[in-house]
Each structure stands twice: as C-alpha cells, then as structure tokens.
Amino acid sequence: MWLPRHDPIKNVLYIDLTLKKFWVEDRSDLFEEYMGGTGVAIKLLEEEIPRNADPLGPDNVIVFAIGPFNGVYPAASKTVAMFKSPHTGNLGESHAGGRSSIALRLAGYGAIVIKGTSSLPIWVSIRGKNVVFNDARALWGMRSSYTVGRIIRENEPNPGFRTIMRIGRAGEKLITYAGVITETYRHFGRLGLGAVFGSKKLKALVVSGRGSIPISNKREYRKIYKELYDTMVKSPVMKKYHDIGTPVNVLRLNEIGALPTKNLKATKFENADILSGENLAKGYLARRMACSHCPVACIHLAALREPYVDEPFFYKTTFVSYDYEPIFALGSMLGAKSVDGFLRLLDMIETYGLDAMSSGVVLAWITEAFERGLIGEKELLGEKPKWGDHEIYMRIIDKLVEQPNDFYKAIGKGCAYASRIYGGEDFALTFGGNEMPGYHTGPAAPYSFMVGARHSHLDSAGYSLDEKTIGKELTEEEIVDKLLEEERWRQVLTSLVVCLFARGVYKPEIIVDAFKAFGLTVKVDDLYELGKKIHMEKYKFKIREGFDLDKYKFPKRIFETPTPHGYLSEEKLVKMKRIFKEKIINEIKPIS
C-alpha cells in the first residue's frame, strides 16, 4: 500500500560486523505494509534481535530506517534509529537529521541493519552499492569527537552527499547515555545508541549517495512540493523554530512556572533571562543552519570565545549548537549563572559524545545527593558539586568518561541505576529508566514520559497538552485518550520520515495528496490505522523484552514542586497509568 513503484527504498542493506560481510535484501513486504521509518524499523528490530539480548553484546542490532518522503519533500529530513537500549534495557529509538536521511535515501536504501561486533575498532563507509570496512584503531580513544569527524571527513570521498555518524569517547566507554553525533551538530542523542556503537567497536558510519528517486506524477509532485514549501517558509507554523528557535521556551516556561530548576526543586529559574533564547540570540548566536532538504534552518550555533590561559590576546572560538533541551538540562537544572559556563559544559559534552539531556539530569541528581550527604568527596574523588559552578561540573564529566571508581561507573549508567545503589530515588528524575526532559507543565507531561514508547517528550507531547489546558482540568481518561491519539499519529510522521517540527504542515490530507506524486492512492483512515498498528508493534516489542509498567514509579519530587496546574496528584497519575495499561498493555498477548 505504501511502497512507490520502482522505488529503491525497498532495499535493506545488512552489514555483519563480526564477519565483515554485507548483503542487500528486497524487503518490499515491510515497506508495503509499514511504510518506512519507525514502522519498518520496529519490524526489523523484532526480526533481528533475539529475545533478551544483551544491549551491549554482539546480539544487539542497530537499525537505521527512512521513509518514502525523505529526499522527496521538504523537511523530511530525519532518520530513525532503533536498537535495544543499554540505558533502559528495552526499546531504544532515537531520531536525527543532518544529512543522514538524504544520504541513505540517495544511496538507494530504505534501511540499514548492523549486526555483530567487530574484533577491532572500525569505521564503515557505505558508498552507494559498495561497503568498505576501515581500520579505526588510530581514532579509538581520541579525546574529541570533533577531531574524529574531521579526520574521517578528510579520508572519505563524496563531500556534500554524505553523512558521518560517529561516537566520542563516552560511547567507547559504554556510558549508557552516550549518543551518536552526525554532521557535528545533530544527534541520535537519547537512550544510548553511542554505547551500542561502542560495544560493536563501530567508531563511525559514513553513508554517501547521490541517486534519483522515481516520481510517477511529475506535475503533481511539483505542485504539492510548492504548497508544502510555501507553508513552511511563509506561514507562521514553523517560524518559532527559525527565529529564536526552541530556546524561545526558556522564558515562556519560566513565566508559567514550568521550567525545571535545580533538580526540579523549583520551576522558576532566577537566571532565566541570562539563559533565554532571546539573550543567546542577542549576544552569542553566530550562525543558523538547516538539515539537508529543509528550508527552515532551526539549528542555532553560538560562538563561544575562550581566551588562552597563558597568553593574552589569544582566543579559541568554537561553535556550539544549542537548543531548549540542553539549556534546561545543563542550564536551569544545574542553576547556571552564565552563558559562557553553560556553553563550555555543553561543548565538553559534545566533545565526549554524551546525551546532553541525561547528562544534565544526572549532574543535578549528583548535586542534590551530595547536598544531602548520600555521596561525599570520597565517591566523587574530591569534587564538591555546587549549583551553578560549571568548572566543577566539567571536572565531574571528565571523570565520568574516565570511569575511575565504582561511583563514576554507576553514574555512567544513569541516575535511576545510581540512586538504587546510593539512595535518593525520590529525587532521581527518571521515567521508565530515562532522564526527564525539560517540562514540569502539569499531569500530562510526566505521564507521557512514563508511558511513551521511548520515554521521550516527543512521543506524544504531553507538555503541549498541559500548556493548552492551563486553568482547566481534564479527566484522567481524557488525557490518556488524547495522548494516545497523538502518539499514534506521530508514528505516521516518523515513518514518512518528516521532522516533528513540521507536524503542523504535514496534516493528514496533505500527506494523502503527497502520495499521489508516487502514483499511490491512500486514504486518511489508512494513515490513522497505520499509526495505531505501529504503536502496538512497539509496545509488543517492549513487552517481549520484559517491560513492566508497574515496575516504574513516578519520582516523588514531581509531586513536591508545583506546576502551572498546581501540585500534581500522585493518585491521578497512577490512575492514568492504570487506564493506559488496560487500554494497551492488556491488549497485547504474550508472544510465544
């Protein structure tokens, strides 16, 4: 139903790192039924990963998948990665832009499946039909992920048509919230794909491609493209991402009292003005960039100017990509005092290839656990964390990546893990094992982090529902239903694969029109059905791998700090969880 005729998207490239072997299979079956992206990735994952596989063992599999709209329509710029997460021990899904989806699409593949483990560090280059295994021993252990990117860039052909996905030292050290960096400023950030790369001794994956995609109705194609393009650049639906960018949220959330501050002891941040998107744009914004084939340019780069310590009038200027989530995690959550401190910490996290969000929430937990005496200088090897002191936080990050003792090894597995050992679970802000995103907006946000299939704010945007309903109280049933509807719909968007920032443009009717260019007639209802099916498939996989919603409790802290909806009721959230369980989990029969 969803597979365009003669489209190379049906080709899935399989790479076995153990055997250094690769082959292509025609998987029309999957693309026909599950469209692409999230839909195809979850089926490939289910096929390829043996039950209860160790996420950091050779049995884990990495899937990258794209959909029919990538390379064809504007802002269809994302690639979906799926794997078993070493961070939560269950379904891992993370999306990134850059040039990744375009390179994959124009290399002539719909998905890549990476299996096995290499015996020595390698980087793999996919150049159209050819796959090359390169020796990466000289890159292993290198301090800066920026340098790794530069060296690979200089050693690889096809500039302008390639994506260079790489890990930093954090991934090599198997920190369970290490990410994969692509095109320097974009990330498969969450749930530890970087550690999975590291466990496979895969330092980088380069994909280059410059082919064509068959279009059957050329006139229709140009017309719909123009319509989508005009909506994106001329209407206000995407303007906020373009102007100040996602950091516009800092002041907005602070004003309504929803900005998590100092490990969510508060939701108002005294330095919100300093770390606001407006202030960053005024004093630091150096350049804006776009992912390949997107007219929006939401990527904001700040210029960080650092003087040499021992020489006057010498400066190092680095470009650091900032967004709302890193500002929350490494800014308000840590009580940041200056933009420079925040940017230096963020730059260091990029250097090592960590997930900025989990890193910030882990540092916040460490600070509070230290304040309460649960951990001391002995565990921290002399460090005394203090809100707003980024120098200390940078030293802690250095040690986190070095892993010199049991404490640093424990925090390398996230604060859910560390708090089970050292105490402080009540203020370890994790949901389903994953550290929280930057929204304490009301009941829908923490509920959505808990039940969302990837424990992300992007699963169903509970925060957005909270914000729209300030002053009103929805029933538990209403919240559960609305967010379920949203999460199901988003499976369609991430199977196409369009950027979720363009969700306001890619309405069901226009998606139906856009399929006409491929000569495919689809109905709006078909889209909804597909979303529902994919969401169910993801949950089936989670259950197969032992996901138990009852095992996860809401951290006490979220009930102690007010939201724009007042103090949250634990009873209400637990009831919502129960309703979700009845609606979804009890529907899934155990897979034999």
Place this chain on the structure above:
Amino acid sequence: MFACARRFGESGVAKSAIRVSSVGGVETGYRIQVCRACTDPPCASVCPTGALLRRKGGGVMLRPNLCIGCGNCVDACPIGAVQWDIELNKPIICTHCGYCVDFCPHGVLELIDLKERGEIHVAPKA
C-alpha cells in the same frame, strides 16, 4: 540542489546542476557551487567535440548527442560548477532558468537579467 532536479519533475540530486557542500566541515559554513555564466567559458574551450555551445550573454548549452562523456569540462571549471550525471555519464549544465531561486528561502541565490542591467556580453568566437 533539490529544486534543480525538480525542474524536470525529478527527485533526488542526480540531475542537479547545483552543488551544496560544507567548506571543510559544517563547523565552518557552506558553499554553493553554481555556474556563473562566464562570458568566455573555459568548459567550452576544452570540449573536444563541440558539444558545449556558447550562449549569447554567457554560459553554455549542452548538445548531448555530441557529448562523449570525457569530463574535460568538469576539470576545466575552477569553481566546480560543472556537475556530473553519474546515471548518464554526461555533464549537467546550468541553463540559468532560475527555478532554484524560488526555493532559496534565505536569499542566497539570485537571478539577474543582464539585458535589463545593460551588461550583456557576447562571448568572443572561438
């Protein structure tokens, strides 16, 4: 880059006459390589079969039936504005139609009518 391919209803970049790439990594910014319609185009000078025809006002036109796919034109262009069609093994020559300009949201590309500005140059005959 994508718009250029789309002018014929194609998708992807295989038929694109424009190229976008970073200048030594995305950290340092981007460049666009596009034909500037030289009044005395070197690409035409090195074409052994006369497949590249000088256009009035600058630039060249490709006569595909004469092109043997030698690639001399690509090497001769110092700004890298002659792209290569890997599917047909022939150069992709910009016709200065301006379709790309309509899809450049940040005003980087511009189509200038030289006649209006009184700057029309006719390339000297070979």
